[in-house]
Amino acid sequence: MKQKSHIKGWLYVLPALVILAIFTLYPIYKSVVMAFYTDYDFFNDIVYAYGFDNFIYLWEDPLFHRALRNTFIYVLGVVPVSIILSLAIAMALNTKINFKPLFRMIYFIPFVTSVVAVSIVWRWIFHGDYGLMNYFLGLVGIDPIRWLTDPNWNMPALIILSIWKGLGYNIIIFLAGLQMVNTQYYHAAQIDGANTWQRFLNVTLPQLAPMTFFISIISIINAFKVFDEVYALFNDRPGVANSALTVVYYMYNKFYGEWDFGVASAAALVLFIIIFIFTMIQMYIGSKRVTY
Amino acid sequence: MKPLSKTFIYTFLIIGSLLMLLPFVWMLLTSIKPSFEVRVMPPIWIPSEFRFDNYLIAFEVAPFATYFMNSMIVTVLSTIGELMTTILAAYAFAKVQFFGKNVLFAILIATMMIPGEMLLIPNFVTLANFQWIDQYEALIIPWLASIFSIFLLRQFFKSVPDELGYAARIDGCTDWRYLWQVMVPIAMPAIITITLLKAIGSWNAFLWPLIVTNSTNMRTLPVGLTAFTSEAGTNYELLMAASAMIILPMIILFVFLQRYIISGVSRSGLKG
Amino acid sequence: MNSKFKLSLVSLASVALLGVGLSQTVNAQDDQIAGGEEVEVVFWHAMNDAHQDWLVEATEEFNSLHDNVTVVLENQGNYGALSQSLLASVRSNTAPTISQAYGEWMLDYEANDQLVDLTDFIENGFDEEEPYEDIFEVFREDNTFGDAVYGLPFNKSTRVLFVNNDLLEEVGVEAPETWDDLLSVSETVYEEAGVIGFGFENGLQHEFPMWVKQAGGEFVDEENNEVLFNSEEGLKALTFINDLINSDFGRIAGEDEYLSGPFTTGDVAMYIGSSAGIPFVENDAGDMNWTTAPVPTDVEAAAPFQGTNITMFASATEGEQEAAFEYMKFLVNGENTVSWAQTTGYLPVRESALESEEWTSYVEENEVFAAPASQFDIGFIEERVPGAFAMKNAMQTSLESMIYEGLDPETTLEEMSQAAQDEIDRAQ
Numbered sequence: 001m002k003q004k005s006h007i008k009g010w011l012y013v014l015p016a017l018v019i020l021a022i023f024t025l026y027p028i029y030k031s032v033v034m035a036f037y038t039d040y041d042f043f044n045d046i047v048y049a050y051g052f053d054n055f056i057y058l059w060e061d062p063l064f065h066r067a068l069r070n071t072f073i074y075v076l077g078v079v080p081v082s083i084i085l086s087l088a089i090a091m092a093l094n095t096k097i098n099f100k101p102l103f104r105m106i107y108f109i110p111f112v113t114s115v116v117a118v119s120i121v122w123r124w125i126f127h128g129d130y131g132l133m134n135y136f137l138g139l140v141g142i143d144p145i146r147w148l149t150d151p152n153w154n155m156p157a158l159i160i161l162s163i164w165k166g167l168g169y170n171i172i173i174f175l176a177g178l179q180m181v182n183t184q185y186y187h188a189a190q191i192d193g194a195n196t197w198q199r200f201l202n203v204t205l206p207q208l209a210p211m212t213f214f215i216s217i218i219s220i221i222n223a224f225k226v227f228d229e230v231y232a233l234f235n236d237r238p239g240v241a242n243s244a245l246t247v248v249y250y251m252y253n254k255f256y257g258e259w260d261f262g263v264a265s266a267a268a269l270v271l272f273i274i275i276f277i278f279t280m281i282q283m284y285i286g287s288k289r290v291t292y
Numbered sequence: 293m294k295p296l297s298k299t300f301i302y303t304f305l306i307i308g309s310l311l312m313l314l315p316f317v318w319m320l321l322t323s324i325k326p327s328f329e330v331r332v333m334p335p336i337w338i339p340s341e342f343r344f345d346n347y348l349i350a351f352e353v354a355p356f357a358t359y360f361m362n363s364m365i366v367t368v369l370s371t372i373g374e375l376m377t378t379i380l381a382a383y384a385f386a387k388v389q390f391f392g393k394n395v396l397f398a399i400l401i402a403t404m405m406i407p408g409e410m411l412l413i414p415n416f417v418t419l420a421n422f423q424w425i426d427q428y429e430a431l432i433i434p435w436l437a438s439i440f441s442i443f444l445l446r447q448f449f450k451s452v453p454d455e456l457g458y459a460a461r462i463d464g465c466t467d468w469r470y471l472w473q474v475m476v477p478i479a480m481p482a483i484i485t486i487t488l489l490k491a492i493g494s495w496n497a498f499l500w501p502l503i504v505t506n507s508t509n510m511r512t513l514p515v516g517l518t519a520f521t522s523e524a525g526t527n528y529e530l531l532m533a534a535s536a537m538i539i540l541p542m543i544i545l546f547v548f549l550q551r552y553i554i555s556g557v558s559r560s561g562l563k564g
Numbered sequence: 565m566n567s568k569f570k571l572s573l574v575s576l577a578s579v580a581l582l583g584v585g586l587s588q589t590v591n592a593q594d595d596q597i598a599g600g601e602e603v604e605v606v607f608w609h610a611m612n613d614a615h616q617d618w619l620v621e622a623t624e625e626f627n628s629l630h631d632n633v634t635v636v637l638e639n640q641g642n643y644g645a646l647s648q649s650l651l652a653s654v655r656s657n658t659a660p661t662i663s664q665a666y667g668e669w670m671l672d673y674e675a676n677d678q679l680v681d682l683t684d685f686i687e688n689g690f691d692e693e694e695p696y697e698d699i700f701e702v703f704r705e706d707n708t709f710g711d712a713v714y715g716l717p718f719n720k721s722t723r724v725l726f727v728n729n730d731l732l733e734e735v736g737v738e739a740p741e742t743w744d745d746l747l748s749v750s751e752t753v754y755e756e757a758g759v760i761g762f763g764f765e766n767g768l769q770h771e772f773p774m775w776v777k778q779a780g781g782e783f784v785d786e787e788n789n790e791v792l793f794n795s796e797e798g799l800k801a802l803t804f805i806n807d808l809i810n811s812d813f814g815r816i817a818g819e820d821e822y823l824s825g826p827f828t829t830g831d832v833a834m835y836i837g838s839s840a841g842i843p844f845v846e847n848d849a850g851d852m853n854w855t856t857a858p859v860p861t862d863v864e865a866a867a868p869f870q871g872t873n874i875t876m877f878a879s880a881t882e883g884e885q886e887a888a889f890e891y892m893k894f895l896v897n898g899e900n901t902v903s904w905a906q907t908t909g910y911l912p913v914r915e916s917a918l919e920s921e922e923w924t925s926y927v928e929e930n931e932v933f934a935a936p937a938s939q940f941d942i943g944f945i946e947e948r949v950p951g952a953f954a955m956k957n958a959m960q961t962s963l964e965s966m967i968y969e970g971l972d973p974e975t976t977l978e979e980m981s982q983a984a985q986d987e988i989d990r991a992q
Contacts, residue, residue: 005388005389005390005467006390006391007390008384008388008390008467009384009388009389009390009391009393010384010390010391012380012381012383012384012388013380013381013384013385013396015376015377015380015381015436015437016377016378016380016381016437016442017381017396017437019377019433019434019436019437020400020403020437020439022418022434023411023415023418023433023434024403024406024411024439025399025403026414026418027410027411027414027415027418028403028406028410028411030414030417030418031410031411031413031414034413034414041676045417045421063961088304089304089305089308092301092304092305093305095298095301097298097301097302097305101550103305103309104554105546105547105550106309106312106313107308107309107312108546108550108553108554109312109313109316109543109546110312110315111557112492112542112543112545112546112553113496113538113539113542113543114495114496114498114513114514114517114538114539114542115496115498115514116496116498116514116517116518116538117514117517117535117536117538117539118315118535118539120517120518120521120531120535121315121316121318121319121532121535121539122315124318124319124322124528124531124532125315125318127528127819128818128819129331129333129819130330130331130332130333130335130528132314132318132335135333135334135335146818146819148819149818149819149968150968151964151965151968151969152969164311164312164315167312168312169557172554172557172558173557173558175558176558196297221407224407225407225408225409227409227498227499228498228499228514231498231518232498232518235521236518236521236644236645240964240968241961241964241965241968241969242961248409251409251412252499253957255412255413255416256503256648256652257648257953257954257957258951258953258954259651259655260990261413261417264413265413265414268407268409268410268412268413269410271407271409271410272406272407272410275405275407276405279405416656419656420655420656420657423656423657423658425652425653425656425657425658426653426656426658503652506640506649506650506652506653506658507606507608507638507649507660508638508639508640509638519640519641519645520641522612522641522642522645523612523613523639523641525821525822526820526821526822526825
């Protein structure tokens, strides 16, 4: 019902707009400004001075560097493995098999469950003495690993949990993409005598490339926001000796632990810039290559 | 396809499925064990007796009934509220011409790339000034509108042919009635999807409720669960029982309505 | 820890003791708090298990004594969560009426005028038989900021050495009294009985001040907000801790979270922990013969007083303040502070209570309570510095690098003191 109706149009959007203006648009402005608060009294909400001190602080804070480094390690650990696994499972699901909906459902279950609750379940699985993980490793002759107390193993534990949790999402998106793979090419390739592997390499993969790229970017963006998993897996701490300190955890500590709103806001702004860069890359390449 | 490769695919998928389900199975098994069968190596898979009262103990030790109620209230109210604002806004963006529409829509879409974590601090300050901290208002009101949902539903509304609207107008149907009696029923699959995604997100939300609740009787389940870990200590059977209380409702919801959830997720993925 | 929840005799005993307290105090209470108007006092705490059970009973008793006053308990889980929730609530004007709080937290709130000065209440509110001055000076000082008093002590613990007598007798050694003894006894137990001799609880950043003081050093300077532990004595303490953890006969709680578990299952012969852990050990120890001993000493004898006070927030109305103060006073009256100590392992906060027949005879029968109370003359309360929360967090990170990543004590100490000083400076 296309019609010129200015007042009506605005009235329809008004309820959503009021909420979004107060809790999305205004805070975007405010969070940028707060990053430049250098002297303020948060008890009484008075700002005495503005400046770049918070960014200088971040630049010099080894803890923030650690948070950035950890986040990158996390991304490198989660994204490739998760994409390879989910692509393999999606392709298996895309063949003519029985119980396809059942399998799809099972793989997707972790995605709908509370991050906090499943992280606590995994904390129990990772228990050094009585955990299932070490039990299974023991069966194949591997000595118990101190997943939760050895700083070197905190990050791998977090990565395993995250891959398990996020697999279903990637599978669903790959499945959607696979259904659009043009099967004509398959037949052509089959006639040419290409085997399964060659077909995958030469036909499926090129067609899935934009999809894979899209999932990578989404995964990277999500990885930069990791918090709940860390909080719950390591019991309200960013791992032993900050070995699982992520950017959002750093922000949370500065904000809610130390009430340093300025530095926390500056960290949030840095987080935004990183995510923004990845989003731009995604949109740029997306506009050029994704054609469906 | 050759039988061998089919066997291989089944084996692969079944092993994968078992790995996906194992944590949940282990959670449920642990949650009904007597405490002396929990911390043992090698693990005891099937408890010698089923202690369902672990759930009751968890309920007694921490006010999970309150947490559960809070989670329900927050989930139901914020889902209904978001649905209302979404339907109205999506309709306007799809079907009503008004001044500034395209600019407004572009601005809203652009903000979708802002990570929600960035808005945490200013929103906390705003709510503190409203005196809403530690109130239901803080848990619900900021979440009564979602640009993502508006976008999703707008796309669906747009695909409804305009001719339908013209016909309705000729029949003397008002815009308002047209929206609720024609558009909404047509868009029901999309609306169900939005509802479910919202409900799941709201039920599982953690960081925001953690920050805006201070008193015990305002906590939602996930926040209550993390608080409970210090009370439960190393009593993993109680921790697993408490975790199951949060996890199971969503699994049940998902199993029955998975079609809508999965279609919503694949669509959100494809939006590019 | 074999089910902390099946709370046994301990809580039953507490109920019985409260009954005694009730019958004796019921007549003494004035029912006209706040002129009889209806008031609700919200009390945030972080007490669990046996500690919480006592508190619930006591609060119910208080409520039943005062028709118009309701004290509502809200458990925040642990001190970390309590501290965060308090700051958030203060910032958002939703503070509770009263809360448990460490001296250093109060320092923060006080700097922002968020607390009620209790001086007037104290001058007029205490009975002559149980005056304010009866409370140990060290605890009163912890609540005194210049001329103002911002709280009353509540749950004050100290650290003691938990000893498995069975194991020590088996290998023929006495409980250690010095650091050197601690090493040799631990080693003997390990070699003769095959059991780890000694364990540290997690969160060593809270215990570290004690070790430094025992080595003859200082932790921080409260006057100048200066970190002092980067010293020869500090290094000695840290090296001692590190060597012990890394030896075959020493460990840290780690994933077990608390050592009361391994201790009661006989997997560690001794550990230093809070006296407030006594009920947990008692609950799980079964037939095991165990006791507590004063913490081993080195150059100096030093044992920290830990645990919180109860402080009152300025957002409370006059009526609430009056009622809350009555409640705070009630929790530490002669009867209650003894009953509390007997149930929980915390210390009586009144001199008269420590000398009372009720307490002394109890200690004679239950010797595990003797060691904590014997440490009053070597007790200290940690200096209050701004930014203590962040300082302890930073210290924890350094300590974990040493314990779990093998960083050497010299570097750790250097890093730790630098990080601690930075946090103090930033908070000013």
